[in-house]
Amino acid sequence: MLSKLLILLGVEDSEIAADPAEQAIQYQERLTALAAEGKSVLLWLDNASDPSQFGPLRPASAVHRVVVTTRETFASVPKPQVVDVGVMESDDAVELLVSAVEARIPDDARLIEDPQTALRLAELCDHLPLALQIVSALLADEPDRPISELVIELASEEDRLNSLDYGGELSVRAAFALSYRRLPDNLKRLFRLLSVVPGGDVGLVAAGWLIDASHTAVRPQLMALVRSHLIQQHVRNRWSMHDLLRLYSAELSAEHPEDAERALKVIVVKYLLGVGAAADWLTGVPNDTNRRYFPTAQHAAAWFEEEHPTASAIALSVAKRPEREYRELTLALAVGLGEILGSQRHWLKEFHDVAVVGASLVPAAENRHYAACVLNHYGSALRKMRQFDDALEAFRRAAEVAEEAGLEWVAGAARTNMGNVYLDQGRDVDEVVQFYWEDVRACQESDPPHRRGEAAALSNIGGALGDAGRYTEALSPLREAMSICRDLDDKPGIASAGKNLGAVLGRLARIEDNQAYLEEAIALLQEAAEIYKERGNYSGWAEVANNLGQAQCQLRRFSEGIPNLEAALRYFEESGQSDLAKNVREDVESYRMDASGGRPWSATTLEPDRYRFTNTSGGRLAQITLAPFGATQVMVENSPDPHIVPEPVANGGSFVAVVRGRGMRITATAMPSMVPVYLDFSPA
Template sequence: MSDVVDFRGGDFRGPVIGKAEYRQQAPAPTALDALPPPAAGFTGRDEELGRLRAALDPSGAGGEQAVLVTAVSGLGGIGKTALAVRAAYAAREEGWFPGGVLFLDLHGYDDAPVTADQALQSLLRALGVEPEHIPVTADERAGLYRSVLADREPVLILADNASSPDQVRPLLPGGGRRHRVLVTSRDRLAALGARLVQLDQLTPGAAYELLDRALRIADPEDDRVVEEPEAAARLAELCGYLPLALQIAVALLAEDPGKAVAELADELGTSYDRLAALDDGDRSVRAAFDLSYRRLPAGQARLLSLLALAPGPEASEEVAAVLVGAEEPPVADLKALARAHLVERGNSRGCWRMHDLVRAFGAGVAAGDPEARDAARERLLAHYYRCADAADDRLQWLPGDPEPAHFATRAEALAWLDRECAGLVAAAQWGREKRYAAMASRLALCLWWYLDWRRNFDDLIGVSSAAQEASHGVGDREGEAMAWNNLGLGLRQVGRVEEAIDAHVRDRDLCQVLDDPAGEATAWNNLGTALELAGRLEEAMNAYERSRDLCHALGDRSGEGMAWNNLGIVFAATGRTEEAMDAYNRSRDLHHSVGDRRREAAAWNNIGNVLRTENQVGRAMEALRKALSIRSEYEDWYGVAQTLGNLGGTYEDTRRQAEARSYYLQAADAFTRANAPQEAARARARAAALTAPATPTDTPAPAAPPARTTDSGRPSPPPPDAPDSAAR
């Protein structure tokens, strides 16, 4: 440096004072080890951490690439930054990045995200470039940034909280070195050409471990989680296994050492606003979600809030369209929400689901516009009722009836009901709110046949109980009577026989008050099935006779056929075999005359059982095979299983053990398909018993219970090999 000052050319009119400033030239400071501290209690991410380590390892796959970008994406609060920081520490410890580790928070979801030129300025200064040497424009800064990196040993750039590929692209180094870029984002940055690592919620076990680890960091002697494992598991579930929510819960426990884990879990579980409770004053789950929500376009924001109202754990695209009042499913908006990790694809094709806490957030947003919220729920309830009613019509359709229009086939109707089942069951229980009582009750009545067919008896009891309460609340006596009927049928199926009797008595009494002979006939028949199962055979027979006579007077051949079938069961149980056979034949002929092949199959099954007890083996097998053929045609797997079991017993009676064993195993498979695991186990046990050497005996193998029928005033297939009954 020269200490000579040249004043040549100057024009000086007075005294001149020279002032010299001397500066020591030294490199600008660098920030090449600026990682934030690792998160407390980090756990449960071994698989994802392994994937990141593999991506960052210069000796691994992709190591010859000049730049390998890895993008970690997931819901706000899911632990993306914690994972990325942990991976960066691991990479530094391995010595993979001797050039340093740069960390930059892009604040992509804040009101003022970091721009490209701001990010490049920060990175250049961290790399030691003097501020006065940093160019003004973003393009010039990007060029200098790549040039500086080109002269360095491998560097890892961790760009946290990016909101779009455009925010990251200017930060990518040029070629020629094994630099790496690790990005975190709430959006799936597929357009970045990165290796994508998606984070989901923690497993229950990992969430429990996080609670314990993080709490012990505050106090190594704090063993509340270990002392209250069930409460801790419930707390983790209420936190949605979301790391941010779990960390907040830990903070709430740490600041109050006297609070039990169960107490905090109870507070969250009973809180009207769970998201408000998940706030420790410094961190908030609602605030984390709100950052993502505020960036959404209006249509996507509206969809998110209304989708949170869907009653089931998953919502089909059809339901999404109904909620927003659209003619076509909002598929593009759903995919956009999925890229933002606010929804994800469900287990069924065309279905979507939300994290529990995101659902709570969306519902909170919807609550801010009660008029729109209530209108959406009413649209969905009306849609569910129309479609469920149409599906029920198709499932109960008989030849000669008008063809249902909405569902072309029985299989199509069942597929729709299977997909929407959880939502239908939940929506049917909205009837406990007066606003939705009438429509929800009608929906519940449409679901009896399907729920009974699928053997979802707990759901059947739930929707019928809700319908009964709703109908009673609005003074709808007819609806209440039908709900009592269906409730009784569900209670009977789960063995709550005395409650079933009470329900059917209430139904009968209401029908008599309403002067509804068709409903009364149904009530008598179904009351008879409950009385019979309670062992009150004389009363049951009287009830069946009352039902038979009412149906005969009304010209209801299907109802009369069911009553005859059930009378046959009582006759057979009391040793009146000839009368039983006559009753079954009458039932078969009546059902055949109206084209009700499913109930005709029940009669054939029972005829086969009677013939078997009379040692008319050939005729018994013929009748049972007719029943099996019809039940197989209608995919009545429970009925198929019962008839297969009866065929197995018939072969066992004749000591043809190999054939008997085969039929029992087939019956077990059919019971499994029918969601009847206990019956399946018994059928397998009967098959296993036949592997031992045969022992001559004059005692025939036990027959499966006879098929009973119940009625509802609308044709319905029997609960197979149980009293024949149906809903109204």
């Protein structure tokens, strides 16, 4: 190599020494001479794999420059001298693709005329310059071929690396193989096995599971692969690889099927155990085994927040395997995932996808308990998506499967979930409550009694009665549900019952002018908020924050209540609950005006359906807030006599009025939005 460089630098072939050591001296002497003449040299060294390949070639004079390209990271090179070249942006990748095609066929307009397909081609190339050059060469070879055909060809993962090959000179697989062959055996094995884990990235602990190593032992190996640019650490303690490298890793893994199969089974079982332990912490009562996995609810929540995309990807991928063992493991995993995913609104799509996979396994499932549970989850997901007929069918199937297996309390839970759908459809509340009471009896009569299920059904009864405005009737089942949950130390159950009980007490406090009820409601809601918070349940926390904020504002504790309402509003908006968000937004605006006290009176138009139980006249609704000056005449509903609000009125005192033309009629309703929530219950 030095002899060729010396010739390029102007040294006569006859003057070049035969000994490599002497050639190195001649090389540096020639560069020094050129520097003295004011001539600089740029040396470009491509695809170096070891510092020994470029170290001796570094010029002594600062006039000259050396650029070394490599997939490796060399500790001997100072960091300020290193330029990390990241993945190309989409626009840059498309521009490179277009320019490369135009360089071969100047008048080729296929990519320009179809920019969306060009963008898809760049995505399938992972924005990798080598792959883009190969695609441009393939397009140039067939100028009449529609680019959509090449997209279809590359979309097949099984054939993509074969397609991205343009002879020995341009081959994505060959480029990857060059880096792979440089690795020691232990890193080759880890690189192969990383593609076994579905989902696109791998956590530190899971990477250790693949090779039966501790997280402290696997981290240096992962970072060695990062330095070889075969994987990347995209966030702390998680690693991923680009799609083309993942396909290459999968090819290599297929060459060692026994090791790959062992690794996959380990991953499935480990995630099943982790999800099961997390589910008990986050939605149930943890036992000693769960505590060995996660010492606290916060640890379980943090693990699930980080790992649930991988766990769901495992369920969706492994469900396709024909082996009975894998199908049973997937069913169990789907049940555990559903328990947690179903508890938060922003996970609805993932909850639905996992439930669909779980339900597909039910006909051949040996574990009929899990089969009934996953059908309950499937129905719950459909109900939340307002596909009520399909949800009812799923719950009916769940009840049938549970009854056939002698699991009466599970069947009762399915009937309770059917009741939830009936409420959504506007059925009479007394009819629906009978479903809930059947669930209560089934839980009480099971052997042993299923007290958590009983508490959940009682909470549903109270929530449904509260939603119907029958607050006094709702108190007893809600207090009983709370008592059972406290006996069991069921923290999620305490939060769920407390959310409904707090809402009902808040309503009664307004109707009966009972401040003790309001104080009790705030205490219950604060406890529920803390339970949801430590479990990372943003959905439950937002519902509680809404009710808590309402109660605090009713006590004129605006500095506490308005921020809680604003936080709840943000979650409702982000999770797509637009109707609820609209209601809370109106309340926040009203309470802000109440807090400022800057109006003699004002009316804010409200949604009619918010008062469907109290607005008997069916008129349009407005909230009237009175300041302590002036007098306001308002017509009372169902009364011919006007109602005079004399001076002074407590600043911020509020009524809800039905607007009729220019007149107003006062209804007997309380302030809005503290709506009790009735929840699906899907037993574990």
